[in-house]
Amino acid sequence: MSYAYYPGCSLTESAVEFDVSARAVMAHLGLELAEIPDWTCCGASAAEPVSKLLNYALPARNLAIAEKEMGGADVVAPCSACYLNLLKVNREVTHDRHLLARVNEVLLASGLTYSGSVKVRHILDVFLNDVGAKIIAQRVNRPLGGLRVAPYYGCQILRPYPVFDDPKRPTSMNRIIEGLGAEVYPWEHGDKCCGASLMMGHPEVALQSVTDILKAARQADVIVTVCPLCQMNLEAYQAEARKLGARPVPILYLTQLMGLAFGLDDEALLLEKNLTVSARARRRLAEGRPSGPDPGMEGEKTEETRKETPSKEERHV
Amino acid sequence: MSEAVRPTWSPKEDEYGPVLARLKEEVAACMQCGTCTASCPNGFAMDITPRTMWRMIQFGMVDAIFDSHTYWMCSSCYTCTLRCPRGLKLTSAMASLKRLAMLTREGRREGAFYRAFMDNVESHGRVQEMGMMSGYFLKRMDNPALPLRYLPLGLRLLGKGKVHLPGGGQGRILGPMFAKAREMEAMP
Numbered sequence: 001m002s003y004a005y006y007p008g009c010s011l012t013e014s015a016v017e018f019d020v021s022a023r024a025v026m027a028h029l030g031l032e033l034a035e036i037p038d039w040t041c042c043g044a045s046a047a048e049p050v051s052k053l054l055n056y057a058l059p060a061r062n063l064a065i066a067e068k069e070m071g072g073a074d075v076v077a078p079c080s081a082c083y084l085n086l087l088k089v090n091r092e093v094t095h096d097r098h099l100l101a102r103v104n105e106v107l108l109a110s111g112l113t114y115s116g117s118v119k120v121r122h123i124l125d126v127f128l129n130d131v132g133a134k135i136i137a138q139r140v141n142r143p144l145g146g147l148r149v150a151p152y153y154g155c156q157i158l159r160p161y162p163v164f165d166d167p168k169r170p171t172s173m174n175r176i177i178e179g180l181g182a183e184v185y186p187w188e189h190g191d192k193c194c195g196a197s198l199m200m201g202h203p204e205v206a207l208q209s210v211t212d213i214l215k216a217a218r219q220a221d222v223i224v225t226v227c228p229l230c231q232m233n234l235e236a237y238q239a240e241a242r243k244l245g246a247r248p249v250p251i252l253y254l255t256q257l258m259g260l261a262f263g264l265d266d267e268a269l270l271l272e273k274n275l276t277v278s279a280r281a282r283r284r285l286a287e288g289r290p291s292g293p294d295p296g297m298e299g300e301k302t303e304e305t306r307k308e309t310p311s312k313e314e315r316h317v
Numbered sequence: 318m319s320e321a322v323r324p325t326w327s328p329k330e331d332e333y334g335p336v337l338a339r340l341k342e343e344v345a346a347c348m349q350c351g352t353c354t355a356s357c358p359n360g361f362a363m364d365i366t367p368r369t370m371w372r373m374i375q376f377g378m379v380d381a382i383f384d385s386h387t388y389w390m391c392s393s394c395y396t397c398t399l400r401c402p403r404g405l406k407l408t409s410a411m412a413s414l415k416r417l418a419m420l421t422r423e424g425r426r427e428g429a430f431y432r433a434f435m436d437n438v439e440s441h442g443r444v445q446e447m448g449m450m451s452g453y454f455l456k457r458m459d460n461p462a463l464p465l466r467y468l469p470l471g472l473r474l475l476g477k478g479k480v481h482l483p484g485g486g487q488g489r490i491l492g493p494m495f496a497k498a499r500e501m502e503a504m505p
Contacts, residue, residue: 009443009444009446010444010446012443013444013445013446013479013480013481014446014474014479014480015479016478016479038487038490039443040438040442040443040487040490040491041438041442041443041444041491043435043438044434044444045393046430046431046434046435046438047435047438048393048409048412049412049415049416049419049428049431050416050419050428050431050432050435051416051435051498051499051502052412052413052416052502053498053501053502054435054494054495054498055412057494057498058438058491058494061491061494102501105497105501106494106497106498106501107494108497109493109494109496109497110490110491110493110494155393155394155395155396156393156395158399159394159395159396159398159399160395160398160399160406160408162399167399192358193358193359193392193394193396195359195392196392196393196394197392197393197430197431198359198390198392200430200453201389201427201429201430202362202389202390203466204362205359205362205390206392208361208362209358209359209392236470236473272477273477273478273479275473275477
């Protein structure tokens with residue numbers, strides 16, 4: 001199958017390992033990707049507070065190009081925010097003639113129009129429903145030997161539109177993780193918000209969310225994400241979360257974990273780009289014998305400081 | 318809030334009128350059940366609960382809305398939108414509140430990250446992370462220590478080759494669309 005690939009801005013910079021591993025894993029599964037020519041930013045969650053119209057027109061521009069030049073191929077986005085913004089155009093705009101006309105008026109400034117014929121897919125949806133967990137399991141060359149993996153879904157692939165998973169109790173990653181020979185770490189925090197861009201304006205609030213998630217993953221070997229912003233928040237602030245009682249955990253993109261099990265090369269995984277995967281953890285992951293808690297963090301000691309701060313849920317009644 | 322000193326002036330009615338009218342439509346069907354408040358992961362940091370905020374909008378209490386910082390705590394997790402028994406797009410309503418508040422000076426400071434992000438998109442087509450953060454810091458001159466907070470992370474990312482120096486991208490490819498949207502949104 002062939003897809004119109006929309007990497008999104010983060011995957012060209014801070015989430016380059018997501019881009020590289022996603023492309024490698026897709027290729028390994030026999031899926032063809034063609035990047036949408038001249039794609040531009042979807043506006044993330046920053047467009048809506050600035051301009052309602054651009055919140056629709058920015059993602060619509062990319063769908064319009066895919067519609068015009070890519071023969072009706074499904075658009076696949078690895079980033080949750082890109083996925084939701086693109087999907088929102090199909091859900092909120094294309095059935096509203098007045099709004100569609102306004103959005104198209106903006107698009108016309110770029111010489112484009114969009115009719116709503118392109119399907120928007122998240123990469124996890126493609127893995128699950130176009131490939132299937134069974135085929136994924138068959139492509140495994142190096143089973144992950146019982147690695148305890150906490151699946152972290154984040155928000156925007158689950159909500160507000162339930163598409164390929166149950167937003168109240170997401171399980172879509174379970175069968176993939178089990179197919180890779182790993183164990184699904186049981187926890188309730190897979191769909192909790194990481195604080196997203198609050199980490200910029202009100203870091204103390206977002207840090208509480210990150211801490212709660214990391215605390216809940218205390219016994220897990222790794223957390224896997226499918227969103228560059230979740231990945232950034234869970235990785236980059238572990239030192240601060242530790243002061244609030246969390247234990248550092250390596251965070252991988254789902255596609256990196258899949259690549260590991262498929263036996264793909266280091267250049268396809270780019271694990272050295274992750275902020276929480278130490279050289280030791282990399283070696284152990286590569287050898288497929290994960291065991292015991294690992295500090296994960298580069299250049300940090302394991303010494304655990306457990307200050308009992310009340311969790312957010314306890315305080316917020 | 319004391320009567321003598323107000324941190325913000327409410328903008329003139331013809332400025333906020335259209336945004337507020339839209340907001341009233343967005344939450345008109347709210348029946349005050351409070352599911353949104355109970356669902357919000359950032360509720361602990363809000364001064365007014367989401368449920369109360371919808372009521373304040375219905376009553377048109379602009380001054381109280383401008384005084385609150387509740388909507389700046391919304392991280393767009395969409396839990397309230399998913400659960401609202403009336404099917405209201407509450408996350409969008411929070412974004413509309415941010416747009417409304419950005420008519421004030423205090424609101425423009427609070428919304429600095431969103432503005433810096435969109436400025437960067439307008440200039441480069443694709444977000445250039447380091448340039449975007451620099452733009453954010455420039456809009457937050459009220460807090461000159463802010464860049465220091467993110468400096469260690471910036472250096473780590475730079476060391477890993479995960480961000481690059483400002484420049485690159487698609488240029489002003491989106492300029493015409495931004496101009497058109499601005500023109501259309503200036504008209505009621």
